Amino acid sequence: MAPFRKRWLLSILLLYLLTDCFAAAGPPARPLRPECCMPCNEKICSVNIHCTWDQGPDPHIPTEYILHWKPTDSAEEEQPTSSNSSSRVIDREHFFYHEELHVWVEAKNQHGSVYSEESVFNISDIIKPPPPTITLRLEPLEIEWRSFCSDLHLSMGTCEVRNRIETDDVWLKHEGGFLHTNIIDSPLPGTVYEFQVRCACSIGLMSNWSTIHRIRSAEKAPLGELNVWTYCGSSPASFDCALSWKKLPLSHARGVIVGYEVRLYYNNGTATLVNVSTAEPRGQLFCSDVQCHLPASLKDVSSVSVSAFNARGATVPSHLIMPTPAKNENEHALNLKMNEENLTVSWDQPRSHTLNEYVVQYKQVGCPPGQGFDWVKVDSSQETVFFKGHFKKYTPYQVSLFSLSHDKNVRHLSSVIGYSLEGTPSSVPLFKVSSIAATQVTLFWECVPLSMQNGQIRYYQLGTDEQNVYNVSASSQCENRTFELKHLRPGQEYKVWIRAVTGAGSGANTIARFSTRKQHDHYVYLIPALLASLVLVIICILILLCCFRAKNKVCQHVALCLCEKVPDPSNSQIFRHMKHQINDPLAWICLPMYEQHPTISVLEVVKIQSNLKKTSDVDEITWTAARDGCSYKDCQDEQKERDRTDHGCEREEYSKMVDSDEEGDREDDQDDCSSSSNKEQFTSGYEMHFMPTALELQNV
Numbered sequence: 001m002a003p004f005r006k007r008w009l010l011s012i013l014l015l016y017l018l019t020d021c022f023a024a025a026g027p028p029a030r031p032l033r034p035e036c037c038m039p040c041n042e043k044i045c046s047v048n049i050h051c052t053w054d055q056g057p058d059p060h061i062p063t064e065y066i067l068h069w070k071p072t073d074s075a076e077e078e079q080p081t082s083s084n085s086s087s088r089v090i091d092r093e094h095f096f097y098h099e100e101l102h103v104w105v106e107a108k109n110q111h112g113s114v115y116s117e118e119s120v121f122n123i124s125d126i127i128k129p130p131p132p133t134i135t136l137r138l139e140p141l142e143i144e145w146r147s148f149c150s151d152l153h154l155s156m157g158t159c160e161v162r163n164r165i166e167t168d169d170v171w172l173k174h175e176g177g178f179l180h181t182n183i184i185d186s187p188l189p190g191t192v193y194e195f196q197v198r199c200a201c202s203i204g205l206m207s208n209w210s211t212i213h214r215i216r217s218a219e220k221a222p223l224g225e226l227n228v229w230t231y232c233g234s235s236p237a238s239f240d241c242a243l244s245w246k247k248l249p250l251s252h253a254r255g256v257i258v259g260y261e262v263r264l265y266y267n268n269g270t271a272t273l274v275n276v277s278t279a280e281p282r283g284q285l286f287c288s289d290v291q292c293h294l295p296a297s298l299k300d301v302s303s304v305s306v307s308a309f310n311a312r313g314a315t316v317p318s319h320l321i322m323p324t325p326a327k328n329e330n331e332h333a334l335n336l337k338m339n340e341e342n343l344t345v346s347w348d349q350p351r352s353h354t355l356n357e358y359v360v361q362y363k364q365v366g367c368p369p370g371q372g373f374d375w376v377k378v379d380s381s382q383e384t385v386f387f388k389g390h391f392k393k394y395t396p397y398q399v400s401l402f403s404l405s406h407d408k409n410v411r412h413l414s415s416v417i418g419y420s421l422e423g424t425p426s427s428v429p430l431f432k433v434s435s436i437a438a439t440q441v442t443l444f445w446e447c448v449p450l451s452m453q454n455g456q457i458r459y460y461q462l463g464t465d466e467q468n469v470y471n472v473s474a475s476s477q478c479e480n481r482t483f484e485l486k487h488l489r490p491g492q493e494y495k496v497w498i499r500a501v502t503g504a505g506s507g508a509n510t511i512a513r514f515s516t517r518k519q520h521d522h523y524v525y526l527i528p529a530l531l532a533s534l535v536l537v538i539i540c541i542l543i544l545l546c547c548f549r550a551k552n553k554v555c556q557h558v559a560l561c562l563c564e565k566v567p568d569p570s571n572s573q574i575f576r577h578m579k580h581q582i583n584d585p586l587a588w589i590c591l592p593m594y595e596q597h598p599t600i601s602v603l604e605v606v607k608i609q610s611n612l613k614k615t616s617d618v619d620e621i622t623w624t625a626a627r628d629g630c631s632y633k634d635c636q637d638e639q640k641e642r643d644r645t646d647h648g649c650e651r652e653e654y655s656k657m658v659d660s661d662e663e664g665d666r667e668d669d670q671d672d673c674s675s676s677s678n679k680e681q682f683t684s685g686y687e688m689h690f691m692p693t694a695l696e697l698q699n700v
Helices: 002-024 519-552 573-583 632-643 664-679 685-690 694-698
Strands: 035-039 049-052 064-071 081-083 087-090 100-109 112-115 119-122 133-137 142-146 156-165 172-177 181-183 192-201 213-216 227-231 242-246 259-266 271-277 291-294 301-310 318-321 334-338 342-347 355-364 373-379 384-388 397-405 410-418 431-436 441-445 459-463 469-473 481-485 493-502 510-515 602-607 621-626
Touching: 035 119, 064 087, 081 087, 133 192, 133 213, 142 156, 142 192, 227 301, 227 318, 227 355, 227 373, 242 301, 334 397, 334 410, 342 355, 342 397, 342 410, 355 384, 373 384, 431 510, 441 493, 441 510, 459 481, 469 481
Parallel strands: none
Antiparallel strands: 035 049, 049 087, 064 081, 064 100, 100 112, 100 119, 133 142, 142 181, 156 172, 156 192, 192 213, 227 242, 242 291, 259 271, 259 301, 301 318, 334 342, 342 384, 355 373, 355 397, 397 410, 431 441, 441 481, 459 469, 459 493, 493 510, 602 621
């Protein structure tokens, strides 16, 4: 294979050399007709004739150029002079003054010779004066010159003047005639003009053009408004934007723009004034040939205004409200036609009477603010814009469409990513297994960054081999994705790969390896789940038992405060019950409940029989309470407490609060208590404090 390739390269080289040789074979190219003159300086003219000519394309073969001349009235040619250059001098001794000469050029090489056309002239007509000197005046913008014809003892001839704006390529010519001045009518203010003049004497040729002279016209205040716009990154919703504006054209600048005045209006109602100079930006302003960029952040800024100023005044401030996303964002689909030199953007026109203009912008992704960025504002009736520039291949450009209303409100309508030429994408940066089961796994990957996609990613390909390949659609936004790979074998080792695909092809593979779980591995997770469920059931049963127990112990205490002395609550069965709950380890689970309709004591009036002992003329009345709901044991405990007193049922000052439930079981011992009270001439402590006396009842 290698010898064949060498022979192929040698044949190509030989063919090139033969083609070059055949193309160069033959006589040289025909030179142009020579131009001859007798040049002068400010004081004197040359006595020799200087001739020049254009020899045409550069010959590949050495060529000799021969200058021929002869007088018109002579048949014999003067001795020619040869040269390898494109100029030659005819010395004074080879011609006579005031005679007519014929001059031509011969080009000669080894393959032949060729002649130029003849140039015929009178020797007195080829005197060439030097260019005139120039003087410029500002107001009015005037140019004045001086010729050297008088210094050469010749009369003054005609002159020609031409001028142009410094940035233009085309000269504007003016016939100066015999005058020595020229005035520019209505020059553009603050604009640099360039001038050249050439003159001829009464005889001879026109001089060469003078050197270029420059002058700036008088300045005036600038006109119009700046074309202001913002770039807000990948989404206007971020409100972290950068401010840009296009420079004024010369016709509007009308002088040197020395700075810009920027006002920033914030959402909280405050405003900031920023003055930046074009002479010394000091990092505050960056300007290219057509636009300027303010690197300050516009976060929390609601609107801006920018004006340009020169030494004579400033423009009208140009206001711009920061863009906001539209409700129907991305409804107006953008169509791009893009190559390395041109970008054409078209869209569907919405119907709105408030719409004034469209703004279409493009931004090279990844470029610093103010670079790789341009925009254009068009009328609302237009649906297509055209950009001309250098669009790099494999590089993403974000193209956005905005609407600008009559009240200067800006809304973002749509954005797309475009490429002048697509390439294959980079590999996926992160690819891993997020969860593993016996027969399936969940795969996770990060999308390829926009700066490394090299084209519009259409989908991602995943597979375990070349036969089992899955296509997963790619999102327009760079989002992380997952995919479930099913129908795998338990306990098997696998190698899975992923790659991104663009219009130019697929990128490199990113590989991940894993092993599926064995079939019985799921019992490892089942046992803890069952144990947790069992513990939960036991806790629920305990709570229910506790609540049921508390419901059966419901009591309610009814106390009547009929005197200044208050019973001691520490002896109450209700508080004993609460103390019992505090000591009960399960008492915190539920609170005690009291019955809705407690048993109330019923008072019964009983007169003492005649056979009982009387202590006074007034029949003594005893009070008994019939109650239900208290146990017999509680009554016995209370009876024992009474027996400890000095006088049987007679007690000291009452110090025990008795609940309604505690007295229910005392009915069995009521006869004993009554007989005991008959023996004593005073009532118990409870009756003294809380029951009405017999005298009070008789007075009722």
